[in-house]
Amino acid sequence: MSSPLALDVADLSKKYGDRMALSHANFEVPMGSICGFVGPNGSGKTTTIRMLLGLISPTTGSGHVLGESITEPGKYLPFVGAMIEGPAFYPALTGTQNLTVLAKLGGFATDSIQGLLDLVGLGDRGNSKFKTYSLGMKQRLGIAAALLPNPKLLVLDEPTNGLDPAGIHEVRTLLRKLADSGTTVFVSSHLLSEIEMISDYLVMLRLGKVIFSGKTSELLAKQQPVIVAKPEKSLDLEKLAQLAKAAGHDAIIKDGAVHVTGTSDFSAELNRASFTAGIVLASLTPVRPSLEETFFEMTGE
């Protein structure tokens, strides 16, 4: 990567007792991008984020945030906004008061608070106590808190948890807007489908190990398009699969249909061959697998 880096880690590990929460991780995130940080629950995402924010110390390895070593978080945290492992606030304080605590602590102007509440859709609930918020509202307040320092780097851990589809869409739009204005966004999720649309880069973890790190487009290139062919009679499934294999394509029978690896160009050829063999197709659909499916294929799940 030639562009300046917002994040880079080398051989970063964290061990708790005998368990490696993160094992020799290496990845880089360029400035101004949206990087999806993906992995199943317990794969080490939050541990990594905590190390990047100076909350826990690595067992081995090194890392840099905005060019500064993670051993000196005081040098970069004033320019970093973060929400880690869900929103954590004081239940008896209002949304505005909670943000005031963090603004005063960081030495930021408190007059930006109402604007941030408006931005995340909590403009009219700033004076309600945090304990009265729904999960979605708590997430929104967490995002507002992360935006307090007008950050160069925004680190969000599972920010769409508890949000409805409209809320998820709003968060995606907000993150894209922030990235377009130069903020680097490092966003974790256990659901790749939630962030694949907006991520320029992806870092994928599994069992504490980085299994993919790079441009989303590179992962897209690994996707194998599939044609799903469903014969009218289920008795023809095996015969249809053999036809595809005879044409040099991988084919498996799944959910009452034959899944053939190949681009949509092969659809017409398969249709013709089926007709010649006396198989009537009820449907023939070229499908592009989601990144999630590609991910599961890579991780062997």
Add this chain to the structure above:
Amino acid sequence: MLNVVRAELVKLRRPSLSLSTFAAVIFVTSLVTSLLFLLVDSPEGNGERGIKIGRDVLSLPSGASLSFSNSAGLLGIVALCIFAAQTAQEYTYGTLRNLLVRQPARMKILIGKLAAMKLFAIAMVTLSAGLAIALSYLLAGVKDISTTAWSTPDARDAALRGFINVLIATIGYGIFGMILGLLFRSPISAISIGVIWNLIIEGLLSAFVKNIDRYFPGQLLSVVAQGGSEKISYQYALFTSYAFLLVGLIVVAFLFKRRDVAN
């Protein structure tokens, strides 16, 4: 560090905490003052642990602030609870991670928190002092106790000394609460252990084991609040109790600085 103090004051000023604390202070001070004056002629005693404080003592220049000094132990318990809860809640709410992202210098967080809670303790003690003196005048009239000596320069000196001693003791109890909060990372555990230790364990052992109260921080802070006792000098109580607290603070500060914030 000033930013930490400002941030902490936002939390301490919240009505659910400040109003309930001040209500507790008013209750404790009113109770101790009322008992001191209204039971002045009672053979059961009217002071701490059944001590009898007569009209002659209450008529002295120190009489106006005596009930305030007697309230110190209970004020200390209130401070212990506040300091312990304010410290340990950061772990139970998970808000410590937010604080450390905004202020990664952990010692600044700790010192700023302590400074803000000391300001809160000053407000508590000031309220208690004002209320105790006002009530003392009122109840002295009811029980026909002379207040002539209460407006002399000696009385003002005694009140000022009492205020400083009670403040030192109250902050000492608070620091003890903060140490427990950092150690146990749970408000309920910290408060219950602190209160049980101070009110029951120290009290019981002091009653049964001779001179052991010379080594208990709670007992020593109580002596500080009284300005010294017949058995333990003021200087000994002050330096020994704060030496204990200093050692405790150093230990928990080390833990706070080194521990991973994983919750």
